[in-house]
Amino acid sequence: MEPYGAGYEPAAVAGFLQDAYYYLIAHAHAHKYVMVTHEVVAHSTKMIKIPNACLGVDVRYLTPFEMLRAERAKFLLGS
Numbered sequence: 001m002e003p004y005g006a007g008y009e010p011a012a013v014a015g016f017l018q019d020a021y022y023y024l025i026a027h028a029h030a031h032k033y034v035m036v037t038h039e040v041v042a043h044s045t046k047m048i049k050i051p052n053a054c055l056g057v058d059v060r061y062l063t064p065f066e067m068l069r070a071e072r073a074k075f076l077l078g079s
Contacts, residue, residue, distance in 0.1 A: 009045050016048040025050070028059045035061040 008016075016022060028035050037050045054061040062070065 007045060008048055012046050012048050016053070021050055021053065025053050025057060025059055028054075029057050033059075034067075035059055036064055036067045037061060038064060 025035060027033065035050060035054050039049045039051055041051045041055070042049045051061050053059075
């Protein structure tokens, strides 16, 4: 198992922990929820993206469009 924040610059870890994303991802992990985000996996050591963090703790994530398709959302215009 890699040490906490392994591979990321200390500023990236500090920045990630200053946002609420770490809490949302931990909550999703604890309750088996799915994260929904526009972000995509990034191969950078300077910024931790939500999908990267989700992959690190085995949390499933979707784009908003994937979520809408999965939920079979319908948008109807009134007359």
